[in-house]
Amino acid sequence: MRWVGILVVGNEILEGLVLDTNSHWVINRLKALNLRVKERITVRDAVEEIALGIKRLLSDGCGLVITIGGLGPTHDDMTLRGVAEALGLPMELDEEALEMVSKRYRELYSMGIVESDEITEARRKMAVLPKGARPLENLVGGAPGVLLEVDVGMIVSLPGVPEEMKWIFENRLIPLLGGGEEAILSERMVSLPIRDETILSPIIDEVMRSIQNIYLKSMVKPYGDPSIRIWITATGGSKEEAEDKIERAIELLTRLLERHGEWAPHS
């Protein structure tokens, strides 16, 4: 399985002005594609911090790095310069990206949304990419997404405006990522009538030791809640295999809890 690293770029998030829901959305879409996120790094609008974040994610074993934010025309949009610096690449005008940007502003001008369709310096900036990168068309905004494949991995840069990010992800990125032919993931949340979560720890450990490629996480609940939710994920060669592991895990959990005297289901 290929691990993904997410780099969120933007002072507005680290200043508490914006709640980062973008990365949550991306994580869930990746999960549906059988891609899991190892790490998320959130940095300010600063070239060297962006570059460092990318280098760290790549060196941590993320074969795919997705950056979110900082692709626009304004002075503080510097994600692509950070990508270039991380990989030691020059920035250069990309003709395909320039054509996308030009086409987009002609459309916006013809709709009366912008004052002119001139390619100003700020607009041209959105077509200057790290050398070797290619643009991912953005039909709902000005800045194209960017995809760069290098030896160490793939870096995909998406804009931070949620509608634009989602549009490029769904319509331009997914076709390129290809289907994961590897492990199939299943997950299920079970709710167990246990009042004291501290008894669960050794039981969960035993379930995880007994069944391969399974992961159990108990969700902490405030005191007074009569049940604890346990989230179970399993991977297997097929949906059936993964589901079967989850069934076995629930069965084993139940048996171990009964032995502990905590739970007597259906009795």
Place this chain on the structure above:
Amino acid sequence: MRWVGILVVGNEILEGLVLDTNSHWVINRLKALNLRVKERITVRDAVEEIALGIKRLLSDGCGLVITIGGLGPTHDDMTLRGVAEALGLPMELDEEALEMVSKRYRELYSMGIVESDEITEARRKMAVLPKGARPLENLVGGAPGVLLEVDVGMIVSLPGVPEEMKWIFENRLIPLLGGGEEAILSERMVSLPIRDETILSPIIDEVMRSIQNIYLKSMVKPYGDPSIRIWITATGGSKEEAEDKIERAIELLTRLLERHGEWAPHS
């Protein structure tokens, strides 16, 4: 000004099960205390990844590192082991923390919320801290927060359950952090009737060059929205000084936009 780094710990966030609102809350509370966040790193429940995240935040110049999540009694709560590993400290039972945990479980038992007040291995785990750390009492849950002061900075560990995290932050951490006697921060959001944000870039640059210690960020709006919001923050020796900088910035912005023919306020 002291920079803060945030380490969010938890598979549930990187698996998309939980939207991380904790760090957003912490960022905003810190801002009110004149402390700003340089970087946020989110990692899985793995000791070595937690340790690496802490080391990175400290080496990036964060004098205060706040970890969120992974303090509970279950097998996957391993934040404190990560803190200890990052700093090369052993873990040891802390008597004060053990007393807090014991007292808490006696209360919970007397209220009929847990089955026994015995200090099981899982409960005892919550009182095993990196050597030299001290517990921050948690009156709304089982796991104390933890504060550790070392040469390179201060590390504060808070639980991931939002009510517990907030309670410890407000009632135990704030009194220890002390008031920032340094720069006073002011901020304001202004809304400008400009349809095309790309013209703003050189104007914002000029305002930021002209006034010291000011930061302007234009918030991207979907096309069709008639105005752009610009978020202005300024720091100064007093509230008045910071506010005055914001006034001057708005005045300069207006003048530059008028010159550009984009905006004619009150005319």
